[in-house]
Amino acid sequence: MTRLLLARHAETVWHEENRYAGGRSEPELTDRGLRQAEQLAKTAVALGVDVVVSSPQRRAVTTATPAAEALGVPLHLRPDLREVDFGDLEGHTLSEMDPEAVRRFRQDPETNAFPNAEPLQVAGERCAAALRAVDAEHDGTVLVVAHSSLFRIGLCVLIGLPVARYRHVFPLLENVALTEIRLPTDPAQPASLLSMNRLP
Structure with missing residues (x-):
């Protein structure tokens, strides 16, 4: 049985401003973020992680690399674990956008996404398919490092909740x-959320 441990990447230089870093953006980690990555590596060793998988984006790779190196295992990159593409919101804060567009977006981010954005359902299905593939391809404890919005939307799909929520x-x-999840052998059945936001 595969044990899936999902980890959002470490803090980036856009974190404090809550600037949207999506599938096109590559902000660097902060010094604190680099320390967080090292702490995650220690936790991965303590938990006996067997496999490390990462989004190909720089902030995820920089977070995942210390864990892979500490464990002496290769880092597996999956392009389908890229963050959601936020379209015209990419690289901006909500305060920099049109207030009415922000109001509609907050009310229903699926229907009222910013122009050129990836649909939430598409992103969620992409994440769910990637995690199912990781689950099928690997045994043991797998650390998957990717992105906040992608994981949250993917969890909605896997559990059977509306992605707009x-x-x-x-x-x-x-x-x-x-965040630990367990995927059923039957993909038509919902995933189990075993724990969430457990800090290393």
Whole structure:
């Protein structure tokens, strides 16, 4: 049986401003973020992680690399674990956008996404398919390092919740906190959320 541990990447230089870093953005980690990555590596060793998988984006790779190196295992990159593409919101804060567009977005981010954004359902299905593939391809304990919005939307799909509610159901994933899920053998059945936001 595969044990899936999901971890949001470490803190980036855009974190404090809550600037949207999506599938096109590559902000660097802060010094604190680099320390968080090292702490995640220690936790991965303590938990006996067997496999480390990461989004190919720089902030995720920089977070996951210390764990892979500490464990002496290769780092597996999956392009389908890239963050959601936020379209015209990418690289901006909500305060920099049109207030009426922000109001509609907060009310229903699926229907009222910013122009050129990836649909939430598409992103969620992409994440769910990636996690199912990781679950099928690997045995033991697997650490998957990716992104907050992608994971939260993907969890909605896996559990069977409306993706438009992802902010309400899963309001926050802390940087490098671990979320453990169990996927059923039958993909038509919902996943089990075993723990969430467990800090290393």
